[in-house]
Amino acid sequence: MKRVFNFSAGPAMLPMAVLEQVQAELFDWNGSGMSVMEMSHRGKEFVSIAAAAEQDLRDLLNIPNNYKVLFMQGGATAQFSFIPMNLLRGKTSADFVVSGDWGKKAAKATAQLASANIAASSEADKYTYVPDRASWKLDPDAAFVHITSNETVHGVEFAQDPDVGAVPLVADMSSNILSRPVDVSRYGLIYAGAQKNIAPAGVTIVIVREDLLGQTLAKTPGLFDYQKVAENDSMINTPPCFAWYVAGLVFKHLKKLGGLDAMAAENARKSGLLYGYIDSQDFYRNPVRPQDRSRMNVPFTLAHAELDEAFLKGAKAAGLVTLKGHRSVGGMRASLYNAMPYEGVAALVDYMKEFVRTQG
Numbered sequence: 001m002k003r004v005f006n007f008s009a010g011p012a013m014l015p016m017a018v019l020e021q022v023q024a025e026l027f028d029w030n031g032s033g034m035s036v037m038e039m040s041h042r043g044k045e046f047v048s049i050a051a052a053a054e055q056d057l058r059d060l061l062n063i064p065n066n067y068k069v070l071f072m073q074g075g076a077t078a079q080f081s082f083i084p085m086n087l088l089r090g091k092t093s094a095d096f097v098v099s100g101d102w103g104k105k106a107a108k109a110t111a112q113l114a115s116a117n118i119a120a121s122s123e124a125d126k127y128t129y130v131p132d133r134a135s136w137k138l139d140p141d142a143a144f145v146h147i148t149s150n151e152t153v154h155g156v157e158f159a160q161d162p163d164v165g166a167v168p169l170v171a172d173m174s175s176n177i178l179s180r181p182v183d184v185s186r187y188g189l190i191y192a193g194a195q196k197n198i199a200p201a202g203v204t205i206v207i208v209r210e211d212l213l214g215q216t217l218a219k220t221p222g223l224f225d226y227q228k229v230a231e232n233d234s235m236i237n238t239p240p241c242f243a244w245y246v247a248g249l250v251f252k253h254l255k256k257l258g259g260l261d262a263m264a265a266e267n268a269r270k271s272g273l274l275y276g277y278i279d280s281q282d283f284y285r286n287p288v289r290p291q292d293r294s295r296m297n298v299p300f301t302l303a304h305a306e307l308d309e310a311f312l313k314g315a316k317a318a319g320l321v322t323l324k325g326h327r328s329v330g331g332m333r334a335s336l337y338n339a340m341p342y343e344g345v346a347a348l349v350d351y352m353k354e355f356v357r358t359q360g
């Protein structure tokens, strides 16, 4: 068996220890004689898997008791619409701080139902920074303020949990959840699709403060109503059982590694190695303002775009794959989620140096 270092932005690498456990349990989970794929979601085995996953996530993120944790479907994209359905609460507008394409898409989805006010945006500068907090034009009557804590395409990340006062703060954490500790009490709602930093695609985590529930827009389908999802332990209908199970294994794995403080230290070390090299020479370049650079997704360009194909081909031969940048940005993008080992980043940097030496 040959494993590569996969720099995909998502679906992305999973920890080897978790894949091995999935393999070991694939035919017979815990003496049940069944795979988790084959189990009733209402049976005591899966109910215990689901409950343990929630508890481990609560432990990792230190989620206060007045927050519900939901395991939903539809990805972060479905949440772009579910959030206004649930959180408008009779109000007519929401604020968006846009630091990349995902935040812009979230604003568009809210605009179907209410007015989506762009409180700040770095679009005119090609999303190379998070707009400074002082420049945000927030409306005190907004239903919520939406941010994207890490913009996966542009490689722009909030360095801290922002303070927006009394209006509930909503964050799309799809691509940096569990990469560092978060002060959950600052947020009204946090959401994240699984396939970047948690599990296979198919399950979406929603962490929502209880007092925001129960005022869902009239005619919202029950399946999209957080209050109803919470009352039914995220099992109104069949949940994405297998993805939920793998998420639980990843949570246990992260706890064993020392939790989110340990992940934050390791992610700083990994991204620091790559940015340190990029900044030390002038063949490769990252356009993002240093304090807003993502520790998870590192876009970079080569001095000559004609060399992109050769770079990718050589990388693949060296076991470094999925480095092609997003079509809207070009160049390369290395995604360094929790499951990417330090050795993978070191191998990439070695390859980049070698490429400059031979082709630059």
Ligand SMILES: *Cc1c(COP(=O)(O)O)cnc(C)c1O
Binding pocket: 010, 074, 075, 076, 077, 078, 102, 148, 150, 151, 152, 172, 173, 174, 175, 193, 194, 196
């Ligand atoms: C990947 C991603 C999404 C979209 O996720 P889907 O599961 O495909 O809907 C949304 N927001 C961010 C920040 C992402 O990285």
